[in-house]
Amino acid sequence: MSVSNNAVIHIEGLTKHYGSVHALTDLRLDVHRGEVFGYLGPNGAGKTTTIRTLLDLIRPTSGSAQIFGLDSHQDSVRIRERLGNLPGELSLWNHMTGWEVINYLGELRGGVDKHYVGELADRLDMDMSRKVKACSSGMKRKLGLIQALMHKPDLLILDEPTNGLDPLVQQTFYSLIREISSEGRTVFMSSHNLPEIEHVCDRVAILRGGRLAAVERMSDLKKVYFRWMTLRLDGDAAPQAFEALDGVSDVTAHNGTLRFRVTGELDPVIKLAAQYHVIDMTYEEPTLETIFLEFYGEN
Ligand SMILES: Nc1ncnc2c1ncn2[C@@H]1O[C@H](COP(=O)(O)OP(=O)(O)OP(=O)(O)O)[C@@H](O)[C@H]1O
Ligand SMILES: [Mg+2]
Structure with a gap:
């Protein structure tokens, strides 16, 4: 049994067909020691199928997975000694x-x-x-x-862990997860709860139709995307002037308040805004939910 790298979970070309349903297609993914890894995707994306394959409850059509450098199928007994699992049902x-x-x-x-x-x-x-x-x-x-x-366990694999837990217990769960990660143990969790993922995960993978749409650090995921800017001006500003700037889009104007999306450098926006009397300005990161919907919306 060769150990191809030191990832805690190493998934290589994993494919699973249920008859004509292509639940997973050529999945490649590494999860590292001490990470809290979020596994996101709409209903039917293949999250539970991935987890069940990792746990050797189902066999892949092709491809393989290693956990702790051991083969998920051949070495499943040894893997289970160091693994904790919460199934979806x-x-x-x-x-x-x-x-x-x-x-x-x-x-x-x-x-x-x-x-x-x-x-x-x-x-x-x-x-x-x-x-x-x-x-x-x-x-x-x-x-x-x-x-x-x-x-x-050194690795926790959790399928929608906080589903049905009240907010207070969810907070306790987050604390437990942070403690586990600080001890160098690894957590792989699927979730539909975006604030939760945003709160506890270091990296996220977004799965769509059995394929990985993205794997990003939580901090990068928020950075690569746009921000929303709201400007409250004394007097009316021409929305067209802002719209004409590079990286600015979706401009709306209402009672002297302009709101728009900004991607890339802020400098042109600030210089244009400076030509007005600015009463207030907010600059917000998009929520994970917005980012998520964008991922799902595009092809
Ligand atoms: N035993 C099975 N037989 C046939 N098709 C299946 C089976 N299990 C899952 N599927 C199909 O595989 C696809 C992936 O399902 P999976 O349960 O992995 O999705 P999921 O991402 O966990 O979704 P959810 O968010 O609803 O839990 C779906 O199209 C589902 O209908
Ligand atoms: Mg599921």
Whole structure:
């Protein structure tokens, strides 16, 4: 088994067809140690398919994946020792309590640190004495997170982890993720929650129709894109003058307030604005949501 690089996850030419459905096409991706990596894409983009392939729950049509430099299929048992996973849809044993589920899964792993589990349960505000069948969907999600985290894995693979969690618990989750990353452990998570991705991820991949549309550092993703500028002027300005500038578009004017998109250098905009009496100016980064929609909107 050759180790082709030192990425924690190394995906090479991964392709998955379900009959005529091309769920993944020639996916290539590296995730590095200590990263919190966000995996985004609309419904049906292939996120869960990627995750299930990494976990060796399904076999790819072609291509391969390595985790910790080990083959995801041949070495899946060794990989699992160092991996924590929260599936998108988790089914647990209804008749067991939270503690029983954790003890059972812990035994399969050769033991469990009950003190750490207790700490996680406290932080996530989870009642571990409740039977699974009496748990709300959010409680089951918390139990799923606890079982993913309980053995302090080197890599966490989470499919929409905060789906169904209330805002307070989501904040706790973000803190946990930041702690895990600061310990040099790696997190790969799919999500539809853009503020969450923006909040916790170092890098994001955007998947569309089974192909990678982009892989960017969170900070770069926001930088390469445009900003919105709003200028409040004393008196009316001609929107045409701004529109004529390089890199300025989508100009709207309303009661002396101009709003437009700026790409590239700001200098021409500032020099033109200086010809007016400027009362106020704001210059905003686009939200990840705007960036995301642009990615999806174009072909
Ligand atoms: N077992 C299966 N049999 C046939 N087609 C499947 C199967 N699983 C997934 N697909 C198809 O593969 C594509 C990718 O699905 P996948 O579940 O990976 O998407 P996803 O990005 O996780 O979407 P979501 O955001 O809705 O969870 C979809 O077109 C889906 O219908
Ligand atoms: Mg999915």
